[in-house]
Amino acid sequence: MGTEYLIQEGGVNIMRSKASIQSHPIHPMLVGFPIAFWVGGFIFDLIGARGSNAGLWAAGFYSVIAGCVGAVLSAAAGVIDFLYTVPPESSAKNRGLLHGGLNTFVLLLFIYVAYRLGSPSAAPDGATLLLMGIGVVILAISGWLGGTLVYRNQIGVDRRYASAGKLKTRTIESWSKPVCNQSELGDGQVLMANVGTERVVVGRCSEGLFAFSDHCTHKGGPLSDGALVGCTVQCPWHGSQFDVRTGRVVAGPAQEKIKVYAIKISDGEVYVQPSELEIKPRKAA
Ligand code: FES
Incomplete structure (x- = not known):
């Protein structure tokens, strides 16, 4: 560690x-x-x-x-x-x-x-x-x-999607520290990092690595526990879907986009930027 x-x-x-x-x-x-x-x-x-x-x-x-x-x-x-x-x-x-x-x-x-x-x-x-x-x-x-x-809320339920692997959760001391190494995540896999009071999910889809808020804008469901299919994450509670590249709602009941963060990759280490940004797709190495 x-x-x-x-x-x-x-x-x-x-x-x-x-x-x-x-x-x-x-x-x-x-x-x-x-x-x-x-x-x-x-x-x-x-x-x-x-x-x-x-x-x-x-x-x-x-x-x-x-x-x-x-x-x-x-x-x-x-x-x-x-x-x-x-x-x-x-x-x-x-x-x-x-x-x-x-x-x-x-x-x-x-x-x-x-x-x-x-x-x-x-x-x-x-x-x-x-x-x-x-x-x-x-x-x-x-x-x-x-x-x-x-x-309904699936508290205490141990669910794992095929190919999603075991979800890792982390506590990062500050935004200046790496969240993970880019090699840790395969396609369709996510990890959840607590950074200060924010819960940030880093996931890999076919277009690369993206970071977004764990908080579903419908009723607060944990997106890190949902399924990442393509570049869309589905909330485990009521099925809202969000594009992880932009945060936009793909399917309701949620109506508000989720927060997305820019990421930076340096020497294979993945850094999440603290402010909410409209990120551009990044190809993973
Ligand atoms: S809390 Fe996510 S869809 Fe309802």
């Missing part, structure tokens, strides 16, 4: 979960626990309250506690994904914020429920059951948002 830039070795799909075990995201593994325990606890207490069943009261109490523990563990992995996987300034960022906010509210609600119950032998009163019911409903809404984050 050179001092010019830090490379995350092995290539990382940009929306692949950063909290994972052997490429398996941790957050989805854990979310089932608070859902099962809190919903189960609510059902135990609901049935137990009707029949004055102390055994079910105890099961409800312990389920609420277990749900809170599971929620904290699940949240830790979720926060990592929110910070490091969800693209900034995207609709998924707002959705993730709402998802996390609702889950935090539900966690606090069930902690309060456990406090109200006080012990495994306590019978749940009507207000406690109502609070638990509200918590379960909000949990369902939050779960729906979580599903949208995965199935």
Whole structure:
């Protein structure tokens, strides 16, 4: 690894979960626990309250506690994904914020429920059951948002296009440092570089190397995770297509062009210019 830039070795799909075990995201593994325990606890207490069943009261109490523990563990992995996987300034960022906010509210609600119950032998009163019911409903809404984050925004999904290779992501210390060597990218391949607050994608098409913003102008989808076909990149979220040479919209729903950057190649090293420029096609050596 050179001092010019830090490379995350092995290539990382940009929306692949950063909290994972052997490429398996941790957050989805854990979310089932608070859902099962809190919903189960609510059902135990609901049935137990009707029949004055102390055994079910105890099961409800312990389920609420277990749900809170599971929620904290699940949240830790979720926060990592929110910070490091969800693209900034995207609709998924707002959705993730709402998802996390609702889950935090539900966690606090069930902690309060456990406090109200006080012990495994306590019978749940009507207000406690109502609070638990509200918590379960909000949990369902939050779960729906979580599903949208995965199935619509593809957060945590590990996708690879044929011939695209493994996506490399890099953090470049300054614009004066090379982003990559031109030999690193084959036709149809891209890499993503964080330079300051900007996320710049460098890709190679039949006409050479081009640099463009990672940010889709529709809803902020990460273009580095899309497909580069010819000199057109397609956003993975809703399919907008952009010409990487000029940034112009080839197909919607996006209506605004993406930012493109001029590049300079010196001794095989690729430098991206910081200002937005209308670049001319450059033949790679
Ligand atoms: S975010 Fe909708 S097409 Fe890119």
